[in-house]
Amino acid sequence: MRVIEVNNLVKQYKGAKEASVKGISFGVEKGEFFAFLGPNGAGKTTTISILTTTLSKTGGEVKIAGYDVGREARKVREKIGIIFQKPSLDPQLSAEENIRFHACLYGMCGYRPSFKLMPKAYRDKVLELAEIVGIADALFKPVKKLSGGMQRKLEIIRSLIHTPEVLFLDEPTQGLDAVSRRSLWEYINTVRKQYGTTVFLTTHYIDEAEDVDKVCIINHGQIAVCQPPDEMKQSLLRQELILDADDRAALTAELAGLNLSYKANGQVVAPFQGQTAQEIIAKLKTPLKTLKIHEPSLEDAYVEFLNQAGGAAL
Numbered sequence: 229m230r231v232i233e234v235n236n237l238v239k240q241y242k243g244a245k246e247a248s249v250k251g252i253s254f255g256v257e258k259g260e261f262f263a264f265l266g267p268n269g270a271g272k273t274t275t276i277s278i279l280t281t282t283l284s285k286t287g288g289e290v291k292i293a294g295y296d297v298g299r300e301a302r303k304v305r306e307k308i309g310i311i312f313q314k315p316s317l318d319p320q321l322s323a324e325e326n327i328r329f330h331a332c333l334y335g336m337c338g339y340r341p342s343f344k345l346m347p348k349a350y351r352d353k354v355l356e357l358a359e360i361v362g363i364a365d366a367l368f369k370p371v372k373k374l375s376g377g378m379q380r381k382l383e384i385i386r387s388l389i390h391t392p393e394v395l396f397l398d399e400p401t402q403g404l405d406a407v408s409r410r411s412l413w414e415y416i417n418t419v420r421k422q423y424g425t426t427v428f429l430t431t432h433y434i435d436e437a438e439d440v441d442k443v444c445i446i447n448h449g450q451i452a453v454c455q456p457p458d459e460m461k462q463s464l465l466r467q468e469l470i471l472d473a474d475d476r477a478a479l480t481a482e483l484a485g486l487n488l489s490y491k492a493n494g495q496v497v498a499p500f501q502g503q504t505a506q507e508i509i510a511k512l513k514t515p516l517k518t519l520k521i522h523e524p525s526l527e528d529a530y531v532e533f534l535n536q537a538g539g540a541a542l
Contacts, residue, residue, distance in 0.1 A: 237285060252271075366382075439457075443457050471519055
């Protein structure tokens with residue numbers, strides 16, 4: 229079942245010579261972890277803005293959880309959660325007060341002047357999510373006293389408090405250190421598995437999309453590729469054996485005899501496809517002093533795609 233449906237979406241800004249988004253179509257299944265990538269100026273931000281109802285479309289059809297983003301924007305907003313690129317918390321309020329106002333805004337319950345007076349269902353949900361993401365001890369502290377990482381975790385709770393069907397993550401780890409980035413992703417994955425939430429990610433850190441179910445690249449306003457990461461890597465790149473031997477001439481001769489191309493600089497690098505590394509190594513007789521297997525990453529494939537397409541860097 230598709231929870232996001234985009235059909236022939238077009239967006240042309242007033243006065244622009246050509247459309248920013250040129251009739252794109254794609255779908256996201258319920259519960260899917262989906263990455264939407266693209267270089268600057270490719271139409272990525274425009275598309276996301278339309279999906280989250282903050283920008284109107286010129287043409288085409290977009291549905292979120294069965295609701296049209298143009299005609300039923302309020303219904304769409306009730307079904308989505310968003311973690312914005314830039315923090316959107318009120319630093320003067322406590323962590324829980326930020327959540328409370330958000331919950332009331334989404335119509336979960338009426339506003340009460342204190343946490344204790346809020347309905348039990350709300351209190352239970354807040355405490356449950358705070359435990360999952362690890363900010364239970366900071367729940368009633370002012371936001372201005374929380375670290376950047378803690379504020380990001382608070383934004384996750386706020387975006388999930390109304391149990392959205394789709395969670396949009398717009399550069400969710402920007403500005404966080406490596407430890408906080410890793411911790412935040414552990415929490416997001418825990419929440420995704422526990423609630424079956426569909427996650428729609430856009431990020432400059434391509435490694436964060438390594439484990440997604442599907443990656444979709446937009447370039448020059450058009451969908452260039454939309455497939456699982458492994459398929460994308462296989463279509464663009466090959467695995468590599470990194471080898472060396474005291475008798476390098478004998479090694480390279482064997483590789484040539486196996487119809488494997490190679491480059492010999494500091495070490496011998498032999499790309500391969502269609503057979504396993506073990507099958508190749510088993511055929512080599514020359515004693516090896518170096519043996520490594522390089523598996524291409526999604527970032528490798530993404531950069532290779534942009535190089536082939538003549539796209540700009542992120």
